[in-house]
Amino acid sequence: MSDRIDHAKRALRADLRERRQMQSESARAQAAHGLRRQLDELLEQLDAHSISCFLSTPSEPGTREFIDAAVGRGIRVLLPITRADGLLDWAVAVAGGDVTAGLTGSPEPVGEVLGPIAVNDVDLLLVPAAAVDRTGMRLGWGRGYFDKTLGSMEKCPPVYAVVFDSEFVDEVPRDVHDQPVTGIVTPTRTVTFSTSAPR
Template sequence: MTAREDTPGLSDEKRLLRRRLLDARSARSDDERAASTRALAGHVLDLARDMRGPVCCYLPIGPEPGATGSGATTVPDALLAAGHEVYAPIVPAEPGPLDWTRYDGPDGLVEGKLGVREPGGPRLGTAAVADAGLVLVPALAVDRRGARIGRGGGYYDRTLPAVPASTPLAVLLHDDELIDHVPADDHDVRVGRVVLPTDGVVAVRNNG
């Protein structure tokens, strides 16, 4: 078994949970998503207020928490408006750690290699994540141990080991996506915080 393979049987458990979580996100109304994004943006700004360094933040789209909708401003755009420097991830052509570039707003986005819009500015390199004061990590759910489940690409699990232990790792979630158990293997990097629309920033046990 290689470092990127799951323990036998774990892949099926992850796949079933991932499908259920994606279906639940798709069923949310535009108004629900917008209200969630407005609340999350406020909590993230509180979390980032006294932190030094850029915020590494993915650009949420569609039903992801923090995406736009019904007049809501995305979380990365709220960070920009508050004066924070924002680094956005660039997915590499081959499996590996994420590259990073500065995010200056939606007008600077171009079509990326995987069909997802991304900033078109100069690449900062994979090591840029180590300079962040806060890293916002995408996930479909997190449990009370800090185990997270994403979409299965593994890019963040290859990226987050470069983040200093003192740098907060946080996940934006809908209220019902902090769950009792997420199937996780040794190579699945855990997080220390989740941000929920209702409860705000919640510490979770970080075992990795």
């Protein structure tokens, strides 16, 4: 990665992180309710019965309400567990399941650990992001876990990044290893990018 691209990514991530931390509790709760509605509609639209998602941190778009409801409806939800080698293991979400801090400090499930290939069986991947641009290019938080996962999948299902509305931007800095997404889900809308975009 060039120094110019790396600097641009760091600057944008710092700005986005600060904006997230300035949100009020009521704004976060409202966003979580809206996000659940959008994600429920996406599941129905794609007829997804097995998905991957992530346990949100307090500053991220809230996924926990959606995950609990999906598990309650019989959807199989895989949650990521970080590994020291940069790959992701997975665990099946359970209602009221225990949570611990992962290698990056983010919440992760406690339970039977499935290997990295477990995610190959899902109908839909919901991934975190710092921002996504209008071409579907995703800017992650710099650790590369999801870029590696997406780049290694033989037959990738639809991938939607979960972001706040303000994080759908005109352009993000990109490098060769960065992976585009199929669409985004925000608290107010779902956007699917052109099928001609690279996946």
